[in-house]
Amino acid sequence: MVQDTRELNRSAVLTTLLLERPASRKKLATAAGISAATVTRTVEQLIGEDLITETQEIVSEQRGRRAVQLDLRADLGIVAGVDLGASKTRIVIGHIHGTPLAVRELATPGTLDLPALIDWLAGVILDLSSGFAAPLRQVALGVPGSLEIPEQRISHAPNLPQIEGTEFLAALRRSLPCPVVCDNDANFALLGELHFGAAAHSPNAALLSLGFGLGSALAMDGRVLRGTRGLVGEFGQLPIGPMGARLEHLVTGGGILRQAELAGIALESPADLFVSDPAPRIAALRQQFEQGLMVALTAVSVSCDPDTVVLSGGLSRALAPELARYQELLGGHLRLAPRLELATLDDFSGAVGAMVSALQHCYRDLGALPEALPRLPRGVHVDRARLAALKSVEPVVPVG
Amino acid sequence: MVQDTRELNRSAVLTTLLLERPASRKKLATAAGISAATVTRTVEQLIGEDLITETQEIVSEQRGRRAVQLDLRADLGIVAGVDLGASKTRIVIGHIHGTPLAVRELATPGTLDLPALIDWLAGVILDLSSGFAAPLRQVALGVPGSLEIPEQRISHAPNLPQIEGTEFLAALRRSLPCPVVCDNDANFALLGELHFGAAAHSPNAALLSLGFGLGSALAMDGRVLRGTRGLVGEFGQLPIGPMGARLEHLVTGGGILRQAELAGIALESPADLFVSDPAPRIAALRQQFEQGLMVALTAVSVSCDPDTVVLSGGLSRALAPELARYQELLGGHLRLAPRLELATLDDFSGAVGAMVSALQHCYRDLGALPEALPRLPRGVHVDRARLAALKSVEPVVPVG
DNA sequence: GGTTTTATTTTCATCGAGCAATCAAATCTA
DNA sequence: TAGATTTGATTGCTCGATGAAAATAAAACC
Numbered sequence: 001m002v003q004d005t006r007e008l009n010r011s012a013v014l015t016t017l018l019l020e021r022p023a024s025r026k027k028l029a030t031a032a033g034i035s036a037a038t039v040t041r042t043v044e045q046l047i048g049e050d051l052i053t054e055t056q057e058i059v060s061e062q063r064g065r066r067a068v069q070l071d072l073r074a075d076l077g078i079v080a081g082v083d084l085g086a087s088k089t090r091i092v093i094g095h096i097h098g099t100p101l102a103v104r105e106l107a108t109p110g111t112l113d114l115p116a117l118i119d120w121l122a123g124v125i126l127d128l129s130s131g132f133a134a135p136l137r138q139v140a141l142g143v144p145g146s147l148e149i150p151e152q153r154i155s156h157a158p159n160l161p162q163i164e165g166t167e168f169l170a171a172l173r174r175s176l177p178c179p180v181v182c183d184n185d186a187n188f189a190l191l192g193e194l195h196f197g198a199a200a201h202s203p204n205a206a207l208l209s210l211g212f213g214l215g216s217a218l219a220m221d222g223r224v225l226r227g228t229r230g231l232v233g234e235f236g237q238l239p240i241g242p243m244g245a246r247l248e249h250l251v252t253g254g255g256i257l258r259q260a261e262l263a264g265i266a267l268e269s270p271a272d273l274f275v276s277d278p279a280p281r282i283a284a285l286r287q288q289f290e291q292g293l294m295v296a297l298t299a300v301s302v303s304c305d306p307d308t309v310v311l312s313g314g315l316s317r318a319l320a321p322e323l324a325r326y327q328e329l330l331g332g333h334l335r336l337a338p339r340l341e342l343a344t345l346d347d348f349s350g351a352v353g354a355m356v357s358a359l360q361h362c363y364r365d366l367g368a369l370p371e372a373l374p375r376l377p378r379g380v381h382v383d384r385a386r387l388a389a390l391k392s393v394e395p396v397v398p399v400g
Numbered sequence: 401m402v403q404d405t406r407e408l409n410r411s412a413v414l415t416t417l418l419l420e421r422p423a424s425r426k427k428l429a430t431a432a433g434i435s436a437a438t439v440t441r442t443v444e445q446l447i448g449e450d451l452i453t454e455t456q457e458i459v460s461e462q463r464g465r466r467a468v469q470l471d472l473r474a475d476l477g478i479v480a481g482v483d484l485g486a487s488k489t490r491i492v493i494g495h496i497h498g499t500p501l502a503v504r505e506l507a508t509p510g511t512l513d514l515p516a517l518i519d520w521l522a523g524v525i526l527d528l529s530s531g532f533a534a535p536l537r538q539v540a541l542g543v544p545g546s547l548e549i550p551e552q553r554i555s556h557a558p559n560l561p562q563i564e565g566t567e568f569l570a571a572l573r574r575s576l577p578c579p580v581v582c583d584n585d586a587n588f589a590l591l592g593e594l595h596f597g598a599a600a601h602s603p604n605a606a607l608l609s610l611g612f613g614l615g616s617a618l619a620m621d622g623r624v625l626r627g628t629r630g631l632v633g634e635f636g637q638l639p640i641g642p643m644g645a646r647l648e649h650l651v652t653g654g655g656i657l658r659q660a661e662l663a664g665i666a667l668e669s670p671a672d673l674f675v676s677d678p679a680p681r682i683a684a685l686r687q688q689f690e691q692g693l694m695v696a697l698t699a700v701s702v703s704c705d706p707d708t709v710v711l712s713g714g715l716s717r718a719l720a721p722e723l724a725r726y727q728e729l730l731g732g733h734l735r736l737a738p739r740l741e742l743a744t745l746d747d748f749s750g751a752v753g754a755m756v757s758a759l760q761h762c763y764r765d766l767g768a769l770p771e772a773l774p775r776l777p778r779g780v781h782v783d784r785a786r787l788a789a790l791k792s793v794e795p796v797v798p799v800g
Numbered sequence: 801g802g803t804t805t806t807a808t809t810t811t812c813a814t815c816g817a818g819c820a821a822t823c824a825a826a827t828c829t830a
Numbered sequence: 831t832a833g834a835t836t837t838g839a840t841t842g843c844t845c846g847a848t849g850a851a852a853a854t855a856a857a858a859c860c
């Protein structure tokens with residue numbers, strides 16, 4: 001509690017710059033509520049630390065001396081957001097400014113044993129990130145399982161059992177030259193949609209991932225809720241059916257196929273449930289699904305009072321035509337029902353959210369104020385078209 | 401961002417004192433990480449503001465000069481925690497130090513119209529708080545309904561419909577000489593149990609209130625979650641039964657009676673469901689209840705990953721003998737199931753929690769650091785015996 | 801009564817912020 | 831083209847607040 005006023009101003013100026021990038025000293029002084037003199041001195045320090053730099057002045061339309069624009073140094077580094085799925089692994093390399101630089105979608109070699117899987121993953125990350133003339137500063141990894149915070153243990157990952165326990169993460173950390181944070185894939189997907197997707201401008205939001213399994217995530221005030229034992233959002237465990245059947249047996253791709261089999265109906269894919277003119281027996285099955293979906297939607301709604309619930313995962317695309325009806329149904333169950341939206345980043349919500357998280361960890365390490373992190377990165381736009389375009393980009397672009 | 405270092409030290413010293421009450425200057429300096437010289441000056445300022453005061457020195461067992469103990473001034477004020485229930489209204493007057501001073505339990509005159517109800521409530525609060533030689537600084541009011549934050553509107557209060565809308569709160573505020581905060585009764589009940597009851601030492605906790613209605617509340621990191629529209633915790637809305645029947649129709653006192661009536665069973669009270677040797681038809685009804693209870697317990701568990709789930713409300717006492725079995729059942733549904741506990745403050749969880757909230761608002765207004773509030777008040781013990789003893793105390797005790 | 805120990809206050813050097821003057825670099829105007 | 835004007839950035843200066851250390855205070859010990 002000593003002379004931290006200087007440190008405090010450093011943080012304030014840096015944070016303001018991250019929020020209003022790029023900005024002149026004058027603008028920083030106004031926005032941060034600090035005198036111009038102090039900003040000059042603080043900026044000098046930050047430049048000395050090789051953190052920020054003066055950039056091109058904008059062609060001014062005003063009279064008077066042109067403001068010198070400042071920005072985070074472009075060669076500070078890059079981050080990697082990784083979504084390690086049971087079948088596909090998706091990676092988004094992000095520039096320190098927040099821009100996605102490269103995107104990859106690979107088949108996860110799920111049959112490999114643990115050391116080989118770690119080798120493969122570390123190799124892929126290093127390979128993709130080495131094409132840029134800036135160091136890799138942070139990796140964020142989404143996994144199809146829960147993370148127990150105190151011991152950094154991954155549990156409950158039936159679709160990729162090798163990674164359960166603590167060894168996978170520990171070994172991956174040894175194989176990578178920078179910090180690695182890890183979280184549940186749904187949590188990162190929600191973070192991605194919060195920043196660039198369907199839940200932008202909804203600080204309170206939830207995500208329901210309807211795929212082969214059921215995942216969900218909750219966010220309040222722009223912050224994704226994360227319990228210490230990774231239990232948050234596991235609504236699939238709700239014992240709602242007769243005999244304690246779980247919700248995940250009703251509203252997942254796997255569950256639908258199983259229910260169909262039990263009922264003696266031949267379904268090729270879970271999406272067949274949503275054909276426009278279903279046979280009566282399929283309609284019954286579908287009604288069962290929809291009942292479960294309503295439970296799931298209600299559950300996430302009363303958990304964090306979201307403005308928006310984002311639906312993602314393979315099944316979500318199949319039920320898109322029914323969305324308006326579901327919205328109405330939910331309104332019947334719930335006063336003040338949240339808005340239902342499909343994920344706009346498609347299968348890349350998770351990887352993009354991981355990139356966002358990695359960036360936030362970077363900014364925090366650089367000294368940004370923690371309370372501003374949920375609003376960072378700012379001034380960047382990411383959408384599916386941009387990601388698609390980057391899939392084919394060779395990572396040979398020198399940054400800066 | 402100017403010379404706020406002084407203000408910052410003031411907050412730090414005050415917060416440390418609240419956390420380590422009472423404390424000497426030396427102790428404050430060590431605990432807050434501030435130099436002794438600065439603490440001396442800051443304490444001088446706080447004494448000048450009539451906020452803190454020197455108290456009796458402790459009889460020292462050490463050599464050397466005795467440390468002068470400092471404490472919040474006892475005559476700073478009192479707060480009122482009010483739990484306005486549909487049938488009973490409970491009030492706990494709390495000293496600024498956190499000690500409960502007076503406790504009342506009154507029948508709510510639920511048949512009064514709005515102005516008369518407000519008059520009655522304001523009168524009761526003023527009457528009870530006027531017996532102490534210290535001003536009433538803050539009132540916290542728990543209501544059997546939801547609070548929509550932006551407009552301060554109470555909604556969803558079927559058992560006390562007069563208070564719905566914005567007028568009740570607005571008029572009550574006009575009738576009381578100090579700030580009034582309002583929240584859902586379950587939220588305050590959880591806050592009470594978090595501080596003094598079954599969830600003490602569980603920063604992540606949830607509460608399930610099983611009474612005539614179903615209420616619940618969630619807390620993470622010692623902070624009760626509160627959505628902007630008061631939807632958090634309304635798990636009663638879960639449409640889990642056939643034909644969209646809601647969870648609240650299964651696990652509430654009212655629901656049980658209705659189900660029994662539908663089944664043609666005569667029940668005098670919901671508690672009859674839990675007799676030790678039930679008739680087969682009652683056992684079936686009970687099983688239905690327990691299925692609903694499991695859904696509710698699972699739902700709160702996966703919403704905030706609690707270490708403890710507190711059961712409160714009239715029904716919770718009836719099912720106490722079955723608690724161990726429910727704990728086991730829950731463990732079967734859920735890996736890492738939370739601990740189930742009965743509320744230890746009985747019917748006063750809500751009023752005590754409201755008192756806690758009122759105190760926290762006081763401390764915040766005095767300048768305590770927001771991040772310390774979830775740990776305040778400290779060093780006070782409240783239990784049902786103490787509350788019971790205070791029910792009969794006449795409020796004529798001059799404070800200080 | 802002197803010594804030792806511990807708490808608090810005072811003294812004093814230093815640090816860092818803001819104000820205001822100054823410098824810098826534009827556009828505007830005759 | 832040479833001021834005048836406007837706006838941004840820097841610098842000199844003062845002042846307030848902190849912390850280290852010295853001084854003082856108040857106890858126990860011997």
